Amino acid sequence: MSTNSAAWLPEARSDVVVGPAEMPVPGPGELLVRTRAVAVNPLDDVKQWTGNLMYRWLPYPAVLGEDVAGEVAAVGPDVTRFAPGDRVVAYAVGMERGTRHRAEGGFQSFVVVREGLTAPLPDTLAFHDAVVLPLAVSTAATALFQRDHLALPHPTPAPVGGRGTVVVWGGSTSVGSNAIQLAVASGHRVVTTASPRNHERMRDLGADLVVDYRDSTAVDRLSEALRGDEVVGVLAVGTGSGAAAVALAAATGARRVALASPAVSFASLPRRGGPSVTAALTMTRLGASTALTQLTARRHGISARFVWGSALMTNEVGRMLWHDHLPRALADGTHRPAPEAEVVGEGLESIQTALDRLRAGVSAKKLVVVL
Numbered sequence: 279m280s281t282n283s284a285a286w287l288p289e290a291r292s293d294v295v296v297g298p299a300e301m302p303v304p305g306p307g308e309l310l311v312r313t314r315a316v317a318v319n320p321l322d323d324v325k326q327w328t329g330n331l332m333y334r335w336l337p338y339p340a341v342l343g344e345d346v347a348g349e350v351a352a353v354g355p356d357v358t359r360f361a362p363g364d365r366v367v368a369y370a371v372g373m374e375r376g377t378r379h380r381a382e383g384g385f386q387s388f389v390v391v392r393e394g395l396t397a398p399l400p401d402t403l404a405f406h407d408a409v410v411l412p413l414a415v416s417t418a419a420t421a422l423f424q425r426d427h428l429a430l431p432h433p434t435p436a437p438v439g440g441r442g443t444v445v446v447w448g449g450s451t452s453v454g455s456n457a458i459q460l461a462v463a464s465g466h467r468v469v470t471t472a473s474p475r476n477h478e479r480m481r482d483l484g485a486d487l488v489v490d491y492r493d494s495t496a497v498d499r500l501s502e503a504l505r506g507d508e509v510v511g512v513l514a515v516g517t518g519s520g521a522a523a524v525a526l527a528a529a530t531g532a533r534r535v536a537l538a539s540p541a542v543s544f545a546s547l548p549r550r551g552g553p554s555v556t557a558a559l560t561m562t563r564l565g566a567s568t569a570l571t572q573l574t575a576r577r578h579g580i581s582a583r584f585v586w587g588s589a590l591m592t593n594e595v596g597r598m599l600w601h602d603h604l605p606r607a608l609a610d611g612t613h614r615p616a617p618e619a620e621v622v623g624e625g626l627e628s629i630q631t632a633l634d635r636l637r638a639g640v641s642a643k644k645l646v647v648v649l
């Protein structure tokens with residue numbers, strides 16, 4: 279087998295640097311995957327940019343990266359669903375607490391992934407297209423199906439419909455584009471928000487109605503359109519979407535809101551450690567907005583909880599998604615990789631370019647690097 283390399287984050291707030299890495303060995307329930315494509319997520323950017331504000335347990339040098347697609351190079355003991363040579367897409371969880379941080383980080387040529395967070399890829403699906411899925415689809419599934427979030431019934435091969443309406447605020451985000459498809463697959467009508475340039479895309483993914491989230495009357499327009507519907511839950515994706523989602527839930531009688539994004543953006547935080555006025559203001563605004571949203575939710579009897587996309591690693595949602603639903607839905611084309619991939623470059627060296635591009639902002643696109 280060849281040697282391994284990784285895009286290392288040497289320390290907080292530095293660029294990633296490509297260098298040699300140990301060849302990881304898959305343990306029980308694990309696969310070693312030869313990575314052919316990776317995608318970048320806001321999570322990677324936030325970790326790189328804000329140092330130890332999040333994921334403070336991650337030791338440096340660190341290997342970030344959650345989205346991988348490639349070929350199985352070896353399997354650990356007890357693995358039955360996959361064999362060397364299989365084409366797969368997988369959620370790499372090296373950033374999560376209690377994992378093998380370096381072996382399971384996605385930004386490397388050979389990565390260890392878990393059998394329970396891996397799906398086979400049909401031959402018709404290219405690695406660079408499928409790699410948009412893992413963190414986004416996992417977060418969407420956690421938000422929609424976990425019992426303490428929206429607790430929706432699980433998707434079925436032939437959804438029966440008539441199970442009420444789900445609102446996905448931020449449908450053109452990666453999480454939102456997957457949530458629309460999963461909510462439709464579990465028999466729900468979906469209404470969503472996005473910029474007008476993405477409305478057609480949202481309808482294409484299965485949304486019934488799309489409203490511009492920047493329109494100051496968006497909550498009113500949606501509540502009006504939803505009059506008479508049974509709204510079973512609201513998923514809030516996008517900075518600051520929580521307050522709008524709770525207002526909409528209060529107006530429509532929904533009792534469950536799943537919050538995927540923080541109330542304020544961390545983008546303006548300075549790229550250096552230590553105290554700063556901007557950091558203090560950002561954290562104060564975060565605390566105040568979060569508290570206000572929670573207070574409003576409580577007043578209306580709404581449960582509004584933050585989603586942790588990796589929670590499905592240890593519950594029934596993970597098995598439903600990665601073992602049952604995705605293999606079937608990718609094979610029959612009912613779950614499409616979305617948003618669309620844009621290949622930014624080739625080789626681990628292009629990962630920093632992709633991260634810089636992501637920081638500048640994307641619209642209904644996932645930035646991908648092929649290896």
Ligand SMILES: NC(=O)c1ccc[n+]([C@@H]2O[C@H](COP(=O)([O-])OP(=O)(O)OC[C@H]3O[C@@H](n4cnc5c(N)ncnc54)[C@H](OP(=O)(O)O)[C@@H]3O)[C@@H](O)[C@H]2O)c1
Pocket residue numbers: 319320321413414417447448449450451452453454471472473474476491515516517518519537538539540584585586587588640641642643
């Ligand atoms: N909690 C978790 O476990 C978890 C996991 C993954 C992601 N997230 C969070 O979920 C959010 C989305 O992540 P992603 O990877 O899905 O994002 P992404 O694909 O990078 O998001 C880009 C999209 O965001 C939309 N957008 C920007 N601001 C918005 C707002 N205020 N309301 C609604 N939509 C907005 C834009 O829509 P238009 O172009 O249509 O304007 C754009 O298409 C981020 O905040 C991320 O940190 C959380």
